Amino acid sequence: MQFAERTRARNGALSHVDLTLLRMGPLRPAWGLSGYTTPLDGLFLGGAGSHPGGGVSGLPGKLSSSRVDRYLAKRSR
Known part of the structure; x- marks a missing residue:
């Protein structure tokens, strides 16, 4: 079985792009x-396609949430 079939990754793109x-x-x-x-x-990206990429690190979500926090703080002023 090929990687793309095993992981159901479109065109075998594990890192999204x-x-x-x-x-x-x-x-x-x-x-x-x-x-x-x-x-x-108000629309933000925080998945495997975002910097620093996919994997188990969780960094794209953490870094994206920091950007969302800054956005919300700016809007509440």
Whole structure:
């Protein structure tokens, strides 16, 4: 059984996006969507496609929640 079939990962992408230089580090998951924010006000990204990537670390969610906290604090002023 292939990796993609075993994990049900579309096209075998365990880390959600392809691992190219234009989708790594602060550019993850794509240009204009890094920093856990999106063009839609109040919509944030915090999954395996966000920096620093998938795995068991939980860091994408933790870092995204920090961004959400700052957003909510700014709105309440």
